Amino acid sequence: MKNENAAATPEYAIAKIMVWWDMKDCPIPGGYNARRFRRSIEGAFNNLGYSGPVSITAYGDQTQTPDHLLHALSSTGIAIAHARSESTASLMYSDMVKWRGHNPPPATMMFISDQVDYVFSLDLIRLQQKTLYNLFLGYSVRSKAIAELLTSAEWRWEKLLWSTPVVNKHEEIISAMFYCKSCQFDCQSLEIFRNHLSSSKHAWQEVRKPTARQLAPVTRKWGRNYPAKPEYATAKIVVWWDMVDCPIPESFDATRVRPSLEGAFKNLGYSGPVSITAYGDQSQTPDHLLRGLSSTGIAVSHANSHRRLMRMISDLHTWLIKNPPPATIMLILDDVDDVFSNFVSGFQQKKKNNIFLAYPYRRYKMSAVVTSAEWLWESLLAVSETRRHVLQRCSQRGESTQMFDCKTCCFDCNSLDHFRKHLSSRKHKWGVSILSQYIISLEPF
Structure with missing residues (x-):
């Protein structure tokens, strides 16, 4: 259920925006300058009247991502998270639930993924009914398996990257973090991150304690027959x-x-x-x-x-x-x-x-x-x-x-x-x- 890329309402115009991006479903296209990615996303938000601070985390099997892409993304403040491809959706969702717990509305969430409909839209619909956030979607393929999820804006992935006017902001970007979701490891150095992903400790951890592949719906545990508020x-x-x-x-x-x-x-x-x-x-x-x-x-x-x-x-x-x-x-x-x-x-x-x-x-x-x-x-x-x-x-x-x-x-x-x-x-x-x-x-x- 989509509102046709509606303009920002006053309570969301300057509120924070959090983006979770699945790099496998929505990869950086050939010939695209990865340093432009953040500015393209912020340009899309700016077109609708959103000017709040934007945080972006990119998820994927980073052992397969070239160094020049990781360096370009992290240099613009985009956090890099390593996750095995089959676990990406469940980890993105888990991180979103934790983020909601620490960031009350008004705020805007954005998922860039093809998995929203089939993997976690049902649980997300229920979360949104209890505590409403502004919601954006970006995707390569739109399935609309479940139509009930209400969004404020949606974009096709490559159209978003290529057609959106770039916002030139003169602000200092803090060096982004690198995360290994398999090992609960983090650092701020691409070299240290690469060394970790190639280590025997990391390989053993991914075999011994693989990250969850299936989404654990948090709303399934919600009780019923609550006393009246x-x-x-x-x-x-x-x-x-x-x-x-x-x-x-x-x-x-x-x-x-x-x-x-x-x-x-x-x-x-x-x-x-x-x-x-x-x-x-x-x-x-x-x-x-x-x-x-x-x-x-x-x-x-x-x-x-x-x-x-x-x-x-x-x-x-x-x-x-x-x-x-x-x-x-x-x-x-x-x-x-x-x-x-x-x-x-x-x-x-x-x-x-x-x-x-x-x-x-x-x-x-x-x-x-x-x-x-x-x-x-x-x-x-x-x-x-x-x-x-x-x-x-x-x-x-x-x-x-x-x-x-x-x-x-x-x-x-x-x-x-x-x-x-x-x-x-x-x-x-x-x-x-x-x-x-x-x-x-x-x-x-």
């Missing part, structure tokens, strides 16, 4: 519930859905007003369930199977535009990654809200969406059985005064009888027919 404790809570994926269990009293959810929220310290909308094919939902839900202030929305999730996304998008943070958003559905992941994680990198999830089965993979609480659907409903909770007053239900609506026909009312009559009407059936024909027309032959 002060800014969210009394903020509004809005719930989008897919009744098809997460139906009301047989013999469960529909009037207990709201107190079950509010009880779970209260257990974590949330006491803000709760709005709930239930989506599904309501022509198949028994009257006693609809009556039970609506009697407790839950809005009931009819949408057929083809449109249900898209209507939820559309309504969520509209709500987010009209309601700035802080707020808590809850999704009750089978798999947030199927439909909602791109939208929610992208929006969370812009305007951060609290996210809750409930699902019928435990997820087997890490989601791009960072949550503050998660529940299994049936265990969430059991909350009202273990503790008695008082329903909030009707005035706290939320903004909606229309308790039933049909997404197919843009019809709404506050009477179950009127709602039923609409769903059985010719007008509704005609609307369903037109929608079905439209959906079929979109399917590939």
Whole structure:
């Protein structure tokens, strides 16, 4: 998800910029003066209004890099890091995580690599939702395997080097460091660095304790069901519930859905007003369930199977535009990654809200969406059985005064009888027919 190389906002214009560069994926082109590299990068930043201090670290198997390139790069203040090619991505990511720990926002990070999408974008998306930094990318090949990562600027590698006006800065460059990631060795001399890389000690270390090849996602260890932070404790809570994926269990009293959810929220310290909308094919939902839900202030929305999730996304998008943070958003559905992941994680990198999830089965993979609480659907409903909770007053239900609506026909009312009559009407059936024909027309032959 890219903003078209947007101009720097005031808080980032003079903030520090850190660049991690994979020299294998994005090598110095033949005929290019390596001393120009830093100035090309800074020129690209300057074109967008960034003038903060720039730090660059170049990663690669430096036993294969000619001395004249290493000398030229280091003479302009670029740090040189030796890493075996198969470990470069994991080391770059590990160094980025450490850097974030010592450098709070506002700041800008840049990765020059073809590995961002496939290797660490999922974990990075989650990090960005928790603590947002400005993000730039440079690459030789752009795959966009995961589209949710929000960037402020992106460049093709060689175009960046050759077409960017060079910035001539009259400033003293401190001699850069050389690092061996295999041995935790560093120095400021190319000769000493070369001697180290050719030593038996270094060779033995790379065999005995090779650096990690696989990325260790730091966000995988993040817990769930955190106590409410002060800014969210009394903020509004809005719930989008897919009744098809997460139906009301047989013999469960529909009037207990709201107190079950509010009880779970209260257990974590949330006491803000709760709005709930239930989506599904309501022509198949028994009257006693609809009556039970609506009697407790839950809005009931009819949408057929083809449109249900898209209507939820559309309504969520509209709500987010009209309601700035802080707020808590809850999704009750089978798999947030199927439909909602791109939208929610992208929006969370812009305007951060609290996210809750409930699902019928435990997820087997890490989601791009960072949550503050998660529940299994049936265990969430059991909350009202273990503790008695008082329903909030009707005035706290939320903004909606229309308790039933049909997404197919843009019809709404506050009477179950009127709602039923609409769903059985010719007008509704005609609307369903037109929608079905439209959906079929979109399917590939």
